[in-house]
Each structure stands twice: as structure tokens, then as C-alpha cells.
Amino acid sequence: MDNSDGTRSALIVGAGIAGLTTASALARSGWSVEVIESGSEGTAAGWGLSLTGPSLRALHGLGLADQCLAAGYGMSVITNVDANGVASQLELPHLIGGDGPAMAGIARPELHRILRAEALRAGTRIHYGLSVSRLAQQDGQVCAELTDGTVRTVDLLVGADGIRSTVRDLIGRPTPVRYHGQMVWRARVPRPGWATGIHTFAGDGHQTGVVPISPSRAYVFLTENGVPPDVLPDAELAARMGELLAPFTGRVAELRPEVARSDSVIRRPVQTVLIDTSWSDGPSVVLGDAAHTPSPQMASGAALAIEDGLVLAKELDRYQDVGKALEAFTDRRRERCSALVRASVAIASLEQEQRHRESYPLIEACHHRMAQPA
Numbered sequence: 001m002d003n004s005d006g007t008r009s010a011l012i013v014g015a016g017i018a019g020l021t022t023a024s025a026l027a028r029s030g031w032s033v034e035v036i037e038s039g040s041e042g043t044a045a046g047w048g049l050s051l052t053g054p055s056l057r058a059l060h061g062l063g064l065a066d067q068c069l070a071a072g073y074g075m076s077v078i079t080n081v082d083a084n085g086v087a088s089q090l091e092l093p094h095l096i097g098g099d100g101p102a103m104a105g106i107a108r109p110e111l112h113r114i115l116r117a118e119a120l121r122a123g124t125r126i127h128y129g130l131s132v133s134r135l136a137q138q139d140g141q142v143c144a145e146l147t148d149g150t151v152r153t154v155d156l157l158v159g160a161d162g163i164r165s166t167v168r169d170l171i172g173r174p175t176p177v178r179y180h181g182q183m184v185w186r187a188r189v190p191r192p193g194w195a196t197g198i199h200t201f202a203g204d205g206h207q208t209g210v211v212p213i214s215p216s217r218a219y220v221f222l223t224e225n226g227v228p229p230d231v232l233p234d235a236e237l238a239a240r241m242g243e244l245l246a247p248f249t250g251r252v253a254e255l256r257p258e259v260a261r262s263d264s265v266i267r268r269p270v271q272t273v274l275i276d277t278s279w280s281d282g283p284s285v286v287l288g289d290a291a292h293t294p295s296p297q298m299a300s301g302a303a304l305a306i307e308d309g310l311v312l313a314k315e316l317d318r319y320q321d322v323g324k325a326l327e328a329f330t331d332r333r334r335e336r337c338s339a340l341v342r343a344s345v346a347i348a349s350l351e352q353e354q355r356h357r358e359s360y361p362l363i364e365a366c367h368h369r370m371a372q373p374a
């Protein structure tokens with residue numbers, strides 16, 4: 001990359017939530033930014049996610065919260081129901097000011113469309129079907145050999161390549177991916193009229209719930225306890241999820257037929273990653289899930305990923321020396337991200353032990369902690 005005019009250059013590996021927001025934040029700070037993504041354009045799976053307060057706040061920082069709310073569904077309350085009825089109602093902290101909701105549900109493709117459009121608008125170049133095969137440091141820069149045989153020499157290399165990060169290995173931070181004995185399911189369904197916030201339902205064996213992602217759509221989630229991390233054929237997923245929901249009565253029973261005929265069901269292992277040493281090596285760094293993957297229970301992985309991009313850009317503004325900025329970035333982020341990963345693991349354990357009433361206060365405390373500035 002040519003930076004003879006003094007413009008600093010960055011190569012970002014991964015065009016997910018972390019990669020695209022980091023690209024926008026750096027491009028706005030005057031960096032020349034290129035993103036490479038191993039997948040193809042528009043492949044974000046068709047299920048949804050919750051953007052909790054810190055996600056909305058960070059998106060607000062990029063001027064994107066209103067777009068996400070318009071494309072998704074704003075809400076503020078989590079209602080937890082167990083066999084004895086409503087066990088708790090949690091009003092989440094409102095972090096975007098005004099009358100804005102505390103959180104939003106949104107379809108993943110919608111979120112990716114908004115993040116990608118902003119990264120392109122800010123001047124980022126994005127290439128699909130491309131990855132990195134080798135990294136070397138040279139005179140304070142990084143030489144990245146790409147899978148198409150070309151080479152980029154840049155001032156900053158960001159690994160935003162998710163839980164199975166290649167960059168993490170290439171910079172010498174191999175870290176185990178831990179499986180926690182649970183599989184999480186998501187099925188897209190029409191939004192039931194009563195689902196104006198997140199509802200969770202604890203059963204004897206598994207937990208389920210509903211998250212609205214637009215005025216007309218929602219997803220049903222299910223956490224299956226005590227299973228090996230096996231893979232089921234896609235064609236069997238909707239029927240199997242329907243079976244797992246069979247013991248639930250009331251509102252879940254009403255939704256079961258919708259799940260069984262859903263056109264979009266996914267099943268993913270509950271896994272976590274936490275790098276316990278530095279996230280950087282000279283001018284290379286990993287962030288987002290590549291550095292810290294929480295389990296989905298706290299619905300806050302996206303918040304950490306977006307915050308990472310914003311904080312990184314700020315630290316790079318503060319320090320001309322990229323290596324120093326990356327160390328400052330890790331120092332600033334480590335405690336918050338580690339605490340969330342650990343709390344998410346603790347919640348997963350409580351769920352498996354059917355100690356739901358103990359998990360709710362932990363979830364509430366964690367949301368309040370996450371409400372503190374990043």
C-alpha cells in the first residue's frame with residue numbers, strides 16, 4: 001500500500017462486525033484501509049442478534065444507531081419466565097440518550113449491510129474470497145502475504161477474523177477454543193404480537209426465548225444442554241428444534257409450529273476464547289471474537305467487537321507509534337472483555353445446572369457493568 005504522502009495504512013482481516021466497524025473508525029481518522037474477507041459478499045447467515053445498550057452506544061458513536069433501529073426493533077425489557085411464572089423483569093440501561101430504547105433486535109444481514117455501506121462510504125476497500133497466509137515484520141511495518149499470492153506492506157495489521165482466527169496464530173498467540181457443553185439454536189419466525197421485548201422461558205431441560213428483530217419478524221432461540229458438539233444435517237434442523245421445544249407449554253407451544261416450518265434455523269456450539277497474553281505483536285493486533293469470544297448468553301459479543309474498533313482508532317490517534325498504541329489498546333480493553341467472557345461462562349454453567357434464578361441477577365449485574373463507558 002502506498003503511503004508516501006504520510007497517510008497511515010491498515011489491512012484488516014475479516015469483514016464481520018469487528019472488521020467493518022474498525023475499518024470505518026480508522027478511515028474516519030484518516031487511515032488508508034483495506035479489508036480482506038475469506039467469505040463471499042452478503043453471506044451473513046439469515047438469523048438475528050440483539051444489540052444491547054453498549055452496542056447501540058458504540059453504533060451511535062459511528063452515527064449508525066438510528067439506521068439499526070430503523071432496520072430492526074427497539075426494545076428495553078427482558079422478561080424471564082420459569083415454571084412458576086415470571087421470575088424477573090429486567091429493564092436494561094438506556095445508553096443512547098433521549099427517548100431511545102435500551103436495545104434493538106436486528107437481522108444479521110441488515111446489520112452487515114449497514115456496517116459495510118458505512119465502511120465503503122468512509123473510503124475502505126473490501127475484497128471478498130481473500131485471506132492472509134503469512135505475516136512478517138519489516139522496519140516497523142507488516143508484510144502480509146495474501147492467499148492470491150499478492151503482498152501488502154502496511155503500518156497496521158488487524159485480525160478481526162473471528163473465533164477461529166488465523167491472524168491470532170500467525171502473530172504467535174495460539175489460544176484454545178473451549179466448548180461448554182451447550183448448543184444454541186436460532187429459528188426465524190413471524191413476530192408474535194406479545195413479543196415487544198426479549199422473553200426467556202426456562203424449562204426442565206433447556207432454555208428458550210423470543211427476540212423481535214423487526215415489526216414483522218423475530219427469532220426463537222433455544223439453548224440445548226449437555227450435548228456433544230456434533231453437526232446435524234441442515235434439512236433436519238427445523239424438525240429437531242421443534243422436538244426440543246415440545247416440553248414447553250403456553251406461548252412457546254404456540255410458536256412451535258412456526259419453528260418447525262421456519263425457513264432459517266441454525267445450530268451453533270457455545271464456545272469461548274480468551275487470549276491471556278498480549279493481543280498484539282509489534283504493529284499487528286487481534287480484536288473482536290479473535291481476541292475474546294464470549295458465549296452468546298449475554299448477547300454482548302457484538303458490543304465488545306464494535307467498541308474495540310472505536311477504542312483502537314482513539315489509541316492510534318493518541319500515539320503515533322503503532323506498537324505503543326496497540327499495547328495501550330489491549331490494556332484498556334482486557335479487563336472489560338475478560339470479565340464478560342468469564343461471566344458468560346458462569347451463566348452457561350448455571351443454565352446447565354438448572355439454577356436459572358441465580359443466573360438472572362448475574363446477567364443483570366453484567367449488563368450494568370457493561371453500561372460503564374468502554
Ligand SMILES: Cc1cc2nc3c(=O)[nH]c(=O)nc-3n(C[C@H](O)[C@H](O)[C@H](O)COP(=O)(O)OP(=O)(O)OC[C@H]3O[C@@H](n4cnc5c(N)ncnc54)[C@H](O)[C@@H]3O)c2cc1C
Nearest residue numbers: 014016017018038049050131161162288289299300301302
Ligand atoms: C449463535 C450466536 C448468537 C449470538 N448472539 C449475539 C447477540 O444476540 N448479540 C451479540 O452482541 N452477540 C451475539 N453473538 C456474538 C457475536 O456474533 C460475535 O461476538 C460477533 O459476531 C463478533 O464479531 P467479529 O467481527 O469479531 O467476528 P465474526 O462476526 O465471526 O466475523 C469474522 C469475519 O472474519 C471472516 N474470516 C474468518 N477467518 C478469516 C480469514 N482467515 N481471512 C479472512 N477473513 C476471515 C469471517 O468470514 C467473518 O466474516 C452471538 C454468537 C453466536 C455464535
